[in-house]
Amino acid sequence: MITHHLLIRWGRGTSNDTIDKALRALVALPLSIPELTAVYAGKNYQKQTGTFSHTVLAISKNDYTLGEFYNVLNTFEVEASLVIQWPNMSTGQIM
Numbered sequence: 071m072i073t074h075h076l077l078i079r080w081g082r083g084t085s086n087d088t089i090d091k092a093l094r095a096l097v098a099l100p101l102s103i104p105e106l107t108a109v110y111a112g113k114n115y116q117k118q119t120g121t122f123s124h125t126v127l128a129i130s131k132n133d134y135t136l137g138e139f140y141n142v143l144n145t146f147e148v149e150a151s152l153v154i155q156w157p158n159m160s161t162g163q164i165m
Contacts, residue, residue: 109129136153
């Protein structure tokens with residue numbers, strides 16, 4: 071399993087409606103991208119991240135699927151991202 075964690079900044083004057091629609095579109099991506107297990111999006115409450123008001127977490131079965139996810143992200147200003155490959159949790163292995 072691979073997770074991609076993102077911090078997103080919106081352009082000045084972006085309406086709440088536009089932000090809501092964009093985040094809902096990201097959350098719906100697992101319906102159209104095979105092997106993308108889930109996408110979660112929400113408000114970022116950590117003050118140290120400055121103007122990056124929202125965060126997104128994508129969970130994928132492989133890195134190819136994340137490539138398709140990245141194509142969608144080209145329309146967002148992403149400040150920071152972290153991609154982690156997780157071990158098989160049932161065996162407790164560390165990768």
